[in-house]
Amino acid sequence: MAVIKISNNKTPIKEQDPKVRAHNFKEVVLGYSLEEAVAEANRCLQCVNQPCVAGCPVNIDIPGFILALKNRDLTKSAEILKSYNNLPAVCGRVCPQESQCEGRCTVGKMKGHEPVAIGKLERFVSDWEASQETINIPEISSKKLGKVAIIGAGPAGLTAAADLAKMGYEVKIFEALHAAGGVLMYGIPEFRLPKSIVEREINFIKSLGVEIDTDSIVGRSITISELKNDFDAIFIGTGAGTPSFMNVPGTNLNGVYSASEFLTRINLMHAYEFPESDTPVRLGKHVVVVGAGNVAMDASRSALRLGAENVKIVYRRSEEEMPARIEEYHHAIEEGIEFHWLTNPIEYIGDDKGNLTAVKCIKMELGAPDASGRRRPVPIQGSEFTIETDMVVEAIGQTSNKVLLSAFPELKLTPHGYIEADPETGQTSIKGVFAGGDIVTGAATVILAMGAGKKSAIAIDEYVKSKKVAR
Amino acid sequence: MFEITSKEKIAAKEYEIWVKAPQVASHAKPGQFVVIRTSHNGERIPLTIADFNVEKGEIRLIFQAVGKTTYEMATMKVGDSLQDIAGPLGRPSEIKKYGTVLMIGGGVGIAAILPILKTLKDAGNKVITILGGRSADLVILKDECEKHSDELIVTTDDGSMGMKGVVTDGMKVLAKRGEKIDHAWSIGPTVMMKFSAYTAKDLGIPIFVSLNPIMVDGTGMCGACRVTVGKNIRFACVDGPEFDGYEVNWDEVMNRLRQYKDQEKISLENYMAKVGDLSWL
Ligand SMILES: Cc1cc2nc3c(=O)[nH]c(=O)nc-3n(C[C@H](O)[C@H](O)[C@H](O)COP(=O)(O)OP(=O)(O)OC[C@H]3O[C@@H](n4cnc5c(N)ncnc54)[C@H](O)[C@@H]3O)c2cc1C
Ligand SMILES: Cc1cc2nc3c(=O)[nH]c(=O)nc-3n(C[C@H](O)[C@H](O)[C@H](O)COP(=O)(O)OP(=O)(O)OC[C@H]3O[C@@H](n4cnc5c(N)ncnc54)[C@H](O)[C@@H]3O)c2cc1C
Ligand code: SF4
Ligand code: FES
Numbered sequence: 187m188a189v190i191k192i193s194n195n196k197t198p199i200k201e202q203d204p205k206v207r208a209h210n211f212k213e214v215v216l217g218y219s220l221e222e223a224v225a226e227a228n229r230c231l232q233c234v235n236q237p238c239v240a241g242c243p244v245n246i247d248i249p250g251f252i253l254a255l256k257n258r259d260l261t262k263s264a265e266i267l268k269s270y271n272n273l274p275a276v277c278g279r280v281c282p283q284e285s286q287c288e289g290r291c292t293v294g295k296m297k298g299h300e301p302v303a304i305g306k307l308e309r310f311v312s313d314w315e316a317s318q319e320t321i322n323i324p325e326i327s328s329k330k331l332g333k334v335a336i337i338g339a340g341p342a343g344l345t346a347a348a349d350l351a352k353m354g355y356e357v358k359i360f361e362a363l364h365a366a367g368g369v370l371m372y373g374i375p376e377f378r379l380p381k382s383i384v385e386r387e388i389n390f391i392k393s394l395g396v397e398i399d400t401d402s403i404v405g406r407s408i409t410i411s412e413l414k415n416d417f418d419a420i421f422i423g424t425g426a427g428t429p430s431f432m433n434v435p436g437t438n439l440n441g442v443y444s445a446s447e448f449l450t451r452i453n454l455m456h457a458y459e460f461p462e463s464d465t466p467v468r469l470g471k472h473v474v475v476v477g478a479g480n481v482a483m484d485a486s487r488s489a490l491r492l493g494a495e496n497v498k499i500v501y502r503r504s505e506e507e508m509p510a511r512i513e514e515y516h517h518a519i520e521e522g523i524e525f526h527w528l529t530n531p532i533e534y535i536g537d538d539k540g541n542l543t544a545v546k547c548i549k550m551e552l553g554a555p556d557a558s559g560r561r562r563p564v565p566i567q568g569s570e571f572t573i574e575t576d577m578v579v580e581a582i583g584q585t586s587n588k589v590l591l592s593a594f595p596e597l598k599l600t601p602h603g604y605i606e607a608d609p610e611t612g613q614t615s616i617k618g619v620f621a622g623g624d625i626v627t628g629a630a631t632v633i634l635a636m637g638a639g640k641k642s643a644i645a646i647d648e649y650v651k652s653k654k655v656a657r
Numbered sequence: 658m659f660e661i662t663s664k665e666k667i668a669a670k671e672y673e674i675w676v677k678a679p680q681v682a683s684h685a686k687p688g689q690f691v692v693i694r695t696s697h698n699g700e701r702i703p704l705t706i707a708d709f710n711v712e713k714g715e716i717r718l719i720f721q722a723v724g725k726t727t728y729e730m731a732t733m734k735v736g737d738s739l740q741d742i743a744g745p746l747g748r749p750s751e752i753k754k755y756g757t758v759l760m761i762g763g764g765v766g767i768a769a770i771l772p773i774l775k776t777l778k779d780a781g782n783k784v785i786t787i788l789g790g791r792s793a794d795l796v797i798l799k800d801e802c803e804k805h806s807d808e809l810i811v812t813t814d815d816g817s818m819g820m821k822g823v824v825t826d827g828m829k830v831l832a833k834r835g836e837k838i839d840h841a842w843s844i845g846p847t848v849m850m851k852f853s854a855y856t857a858k859d860l861g862i863p864i865f866v867s868l869n870p871i872m873v874d875g876t877g878m879c880g881a882c883r884v885t886v887g888k889n890i891r892f893a894c895v896d897g898p899e900f901d902g903y904e905v906n907w908d909e910v911m912n913r914l915r916q917y918k919d920q921e922k923i924s925l926e927n928y929m930a931k932v933g934d935l936s937w938l
Binding site: 362363364400401402403406407408409427428429431433437438439440443444446447450451455456460461462463464465466468539540541587588589 | 680681684694698699700701725726740741742743744745746873874876877878879880881883884885890895906908909912913915916917920921923924927
């Protein structure tokens, strides 16, 4: 066997200069050219055992789409991707590849080598497809098999809707906000996931015949029993959008935000374009963001782009436990975000007008492992100190959206308040009602939500067919 | 799009509109609100559902022009459409037979008290209503409130209608004559709600207030609307908007309403520079 010669590093990708991008909301990563993409595709070994595929939550035929790209057959490459993943342009940008496909890649296991840049290739191929004049709309069966209601237009709901429409169902999505997309629209910022890409995917789903009813809050604007009467099956993908607060003293001071509010103002309401856009957002000069997940990275980098002089991330654990995508962490460091590990806020301090002026923190150390297997952070007595700040953003997690759940008390929930559903089908405790995505798993990832939508689409098809036969 | 089917000026800078929103109309209950946007660049603002007509599929909104969005609404005409209406939102008022209820409305808050007092009247309560305003022309919906109340008291700061004074003076008059009140509601400017809650507490009357914090989504997903009630942080859009008036941290509510003062000013000035003279509002 000939000695294989592959470059140690991923083919470099063009990015906006950190100094420039820290002041705009345009996408950070600019993408590969065809030649660069082919060069990167050439690093793939086409492994027979396909470890990358096993690492992908929806088992995309990764060597397959990379091989087609290598052969410059982009149409085929895109077809392969689309047959597994309804939102490849999104996933290529936001999946935690380092702990999924790329984390298992054989090349990455070789000494001194980085894995194949699978995510960047996925993004390249799907962006190429979108740039083509003709977009292939798959053939849709003209006979209507039944009617399905989808609650929530996030990745889970959109995926279930698209798959069911392709099978020949009449599908209607009910979305509470004025725009579809879920977290893709209101949470993840423009500089990481341009909204035009999300809109493109949504338009594609509409072109399949899916109807999207925005401003429609199930449980309020329409009841569950109305849905049960009008539809053969229901899929719930309402997500985990309720912000949690640390509940330390001073939480309601002006200047303390949940990341959900801060990011919704910026992304959904375009507050970064104020006053052209009507919705304002506070412009903090000295900003402290609590937490170190993707949400915290997005919040801190957004604050910087709005003009903050400095942005500090405080996290109660250490760098090792940080849950954010590694690429976002690197980008944040390049842009000048400061990280304060093993630090936790214990009080927000304000002036007599209720405006935040400082945050009191305590240093932490890692103790014995907790239930999650991670070492539990414990405060170090007497280590309190204060940071002067005019804006704090708490990004410490979200829980289930309650509006629907409180209107649907029959639905069985888990002890943590999420919907109890079969992981393979999404079947809930109620016949004909399926659920998937963050509302079942708790805050997770786009690809897992999408995968859940796919599985439920199949299960819903089986359910509706069997129901019609029985009749 | 949600079409405006009628529009009327009811006081200086105060307007009433009926808008087509069949889904909201058929599900609305007293005490609930909607979130609206005027255009695709617009802010999401909450407005109380003052009335609804299920057959026509329309809802009634009554608003005071105070900033960019409400000014813009005031310039809209019959046949124009709002970009978005989402709702009904919030928990409906607790309607049951209490006995005698005292309904206190001030300013544009009268629009919010009206649907609740009507329903309480239908539920068999004796309804005593106090409406307050700075002057006679600002006491809106007086006739409608009167029609559904057993007794109506009007208070004005300048004495141009009813008794001279504020709503709490009206409350004290009732207490003095020994009227036994089983429950009260107070909806209006935050200061008015604060002091009517204090007075109610002194008089031993349980009282609901309807808080109006700044909101974004209105569905419990952002926490912008958080208020402290008792020892707990509550989200007014899903846990309220009505809360036990004794328990609200009023100073915090008022501080939080001032959060965007500077930007609100810029927004309105820009708008006025664009559309020209708005003194007719
Ligand atoms: C800031 C941020 C950054 C993130 N970054 C990443 C990342 O880089 N990579 C990654 O993989 N994941 C990331 N995630 C997580 C990921 O976005 C979520 O796991 C995913 O969006 C979940 O999808 P979903 O469809 O279950 O729910 P959501 O995306 O939350 O969508 C749920 C939708 O349901 C609607 N809804 C709720 N209640 C009702 C109702 N009663 N009636 C009608 N509609 C309703 C909501 O308005 C919403 O639009 C991030 C999350 C956030 C918040
Ligand atoms: C549940 C609820 C019901 C309401 N019902 C009515 C009603 O029936 N009629 C009516 O005239 N007003 C009502 N309000 C108040 C109304 O929402 C605000 O007057 C409106 O948002 C002002 O927007 P603007 O752009 O015109 O003014 P802005 O320039 O934005 O603000 C002017 C004032 O309104 C307050 N405000 C600003 N934005 C919001 C917001 N998103 N939510 C709440 N208050 C805000 C500010 O504190 C400021 O004092 C209600 C508020 C709530 C929370
Ligand atoms: S593991 Fe890496 S090298 Fe092997 S097929 Fe997958 S992407 Fe290619
Ligand atoms: S307005 Fe967002 S949670 Fe109440």
